[in-house]
Amino acid sequence: MSFQPTFDASEIEDLLNGKRGGEHPSLMSVLEEVQARYRYLPQDALILISESMGVPLSQTYGVATFYNAFSLKPKGRHVINVCTGTACMVRGAKKVLERISDRLGIQPGETTEDGQFTLETVNCLGACALGPVVVADGAYSGEVTGAKANALLSKVMAEAKTV
Amino acid sequence: MVTLSINGQQVQGVDGSSILEVAREHGIEIPTLCYHEALEPYGGCRLCVVELKAPRGPRLVASCVYPAEEGAVVETDSEIVHRSRRMTAELLLGAAPNAKVIQALAARMGVEKPRVSLSDNNCILCGLCVRACREIVGANAISLVNRGFTKEVSPPFEIGSNACVGCTTCVFLCPTGAIKLEEVLANRSVHHWDSDFEAVACKICGDHYLAPELAVDVEKVLSEENA
Structure with missing residues (x-):
């Protein structure tokens, strides 16, 4: 199984052509689709998109580095987000983060070598009453303890094996 | 034309101009850093804040981007304005402690030593x-x-960006000297952008000064003018 889908210029071109059929193509929506497809924004894709859409590369790069939703480094198949906002922190987010970090063997912001898991922190999810909050593949879990984090991680890891 | 009051003085300005533009036309000084006549206003440095008392307010607005309105009452020298500018100057000094422009500005605002240290280069992100x-x-x-x-x-x-034509406008405009230009013999390079190229020699004086891409543009314009 290959770790990353390989970058294919024709795919990006198809995507851009599809967009052009509709209304005014938006840089953000194109970048979102490329991010979803490759789990990051390959350098060649950014260059191709800029040239094709007539947007200066400097501007495309500025947008790509501004938003948290975009990554210039490949992200794992499964993304685990630990909220480290003030409320989650005082409710024990640090322990939860350490537990997950130890078990995956990576630091926040890193991706496991097999390309399966990315661990990230987020500053606030606006669900402070539920803290500490962990988001695994888009699913929210509240009042997470070390043990609960372990169980959550086991579930995600089991899913990773079946795919 | 719109008529407004700045520091108690009745002044007139062209429709669509900013408070800063009207003030400067009437010799009223407002400090700025990120503002440049030749560029679209940006509202980034917040040094040009003034107190708007009417028709809305009282509130602080960035005069470079706030339109001059009919009947507006503006103060450029009030205590709240000075307090805001002092804080801005302190933060700027924290970001660019070695920049002469910022040092002078901070001194003028009564800031001696910033309580924060924000970066080790002199860029203040004025854009x-x-x-x-x-x-x-x-x-x-x-x-x-x-x-x-x-x-x-x-x-x-x-x-290094191959979009850079080596015109060095950025070096010239940078208020804090954060962008360095190093000239080594015929090699003009804007080091901050890692852009490195052989400069083209002027056909008349023989001095090396132009980026190759720019030289092509200049020749094109000249040949069009001569045609």
Whole structure:
């Protein structure tokens, strides 16, 4: 199984052509689709998109580095987000983060070598009453303890094996 | 024309002009850093804040981007304005402690030593270089990248940009000297952008001064003019 889908210029071109059929193509929506497809924004894709859409590369790069939703480094198949906002922190987010970090063997912001898991922190999810909050593949879990984090991680890891 | 009051003085300005423009036309001084006549106003440095008392307010607004309205009452020298500018000057000094422009500005605002240290280069992220590169030069070689504390001015992918024509407008405009120009013999390079190229020699004086791409443009314009 290959770790990353390989970058294919024709795919990006198809995507851009599809967009052009509709209304005014938006840089953000194109970048979102490329991010979803490759789990990051390959350098060649950014260059191709800029040239094709007539947007200066400097501007495309500025947008790509501004938003948290975009990554210039490949992200794992499964993304685990630990909220480290003030409320989650005082409710024990640090322990939860350490537990997950130890078990995956990576630091926040890193991706496991097999390309399966990315661990990230987020500053606030606006669900402070539920803290500490962990988001695994888009699913929210509240009042997470070390043990609960372990169980959550086991579930995600089991899913990773079946795919 | 609109009529408004600045520091108790009745002044007139052209429709659509900003408070800053009207004030300067009437010799009323408002400090600025990120403002440049030749560029679109940006409202980034917040030094040009003034107190708007009517028709809304009282509130602080950035005079470079706030339109001059009929009947507006503006104070450029009030205590609240000075307090705001002092804080801005202190933060700027924290970001660029070695820049002469910032040191002078801070001294004028009564700031001696900043309570914070924000960075080790002199860039204050005013965006003058980025906007000049886009609006005047049209090269779009650099942009503001990342966000928050890691925000900086950079060419795409942080490697030399072949969009850079080496015009050095950015070096010229940078108020803090954060962008360095090093001239080594015939090799003119804007080091901050890692852009490195052989400069083309002028046919008349023999001095090396032009980036190759720019030389082609100049020759094209000259041949069109002569035709």
